[in-house]
Amino acid sequence: MKIERVDIYIYKLDQHYQLRGMTETPGLLPGTNYFFEPHWRQAYSRRVESCLVKVTTDTGLIGWGEAQAPILPETPASILKHLVGPFLIGRDPLERSVINDQLYHINNIRGHESGFTVDAIAAVDTALWDIAGRHHGVSIARLLGGPFRQELTAYVSGLRQPTLDDQAEAARGYVDEGFAGIKLFLGHGLPVDRKTVRRIRESVDPETRLFADCLWRYRMDEAIRLARELESLDYEFLEAPLAPEDLAGHRQLVQSLDLSIAVGEALRTAWEFGPWIHEPRALGIAQPDVVRCGITNTVKVSHLCEAHRIPVAPHVGVCTGVGMAATWQVAAAIPNFLIQEYQLQLLERANTILSTPLEVHGGKLIVPDRPGIGVDVDKSALATVTDETITVTGG
Known part of the structure; x- marks a missing residue:
């Protein structure tokens, strides 16, 4: 079995993914959909953006993957078109560990050991795992030796209602639906956050x-x-409190608190996670993201954490149903799983491109027990939200 084609989809859904009830888009960059929320420094898009990839073999088997790109999905798409895609043509898709290792070393010495390059690799890595699962007729969770669980305990990520009263009401509603918890987006200044x-x-x-x-x-x-306040209120973890580059600061924070510090969405490989995990620790809970790490790296990170008795709470940000499905498969197969982030506002629209939609029952995320990532993509539905399609072949 050989790879004969790679299709790349620049995904742009007309949905404003609001962090905390903000409907306006201040600081809009001219000629773009990118803007700045009032309280945060990073840019966001008025649309849900991502980069999907479909890998096709000469036997007709296909696999889907996703590179998270909440802004600039054209960047991983370009890497896939000009480097990663051509590298894959003619390769055996079942040699996914070898391929992942070789792709990483193509450009890491030039400072591309993370970022968009690894995002692009993550997309094809997931697609190759999807092919392997379909080839063997089992889900990725089973391919990984699981599942430890067939439904995932989950928390709702973010209260996006416009007022605090509305958020409090929504929180009660989510608990009544059966979700185990809720994560708040803070960073508005200590008085407001408290x-x-x-x-x-x-x-x-x-x-x-x-x-x-x-x-x-x-x-x-x-x-x-802020952490002292959270400790007194029995919050379970504080995520991303300091600048993502501040390893020393996070170490000091971990040593100063009883509250667990959660870190991971900005990291992509076991090499990047390693300094945060080894003593003195800079995190108490690891949050690898499958659509940034890929399945291979997420599993490596999870094993590294298991060896250090660190729980894993997989991160999920802006993505489609492909990325969500892959994440759920991995979360089902790792022994040190803590809880799964759930993007309630994204799931309904994410499911629109899936012919086999993801399901949530009573606040639990149901892990599909079907081959590969467990879902199939509706190509007609995908076409309606695809800004551009790029095809790589051996010709």
């Missing part, structure tokens, strides 16, 4: 698991003050 975390804790049952994400917004002293 008011928010107190109000949401008061609005739900004491048993409800609560988490907080600062989106890398605070200084060390601010993060410690």
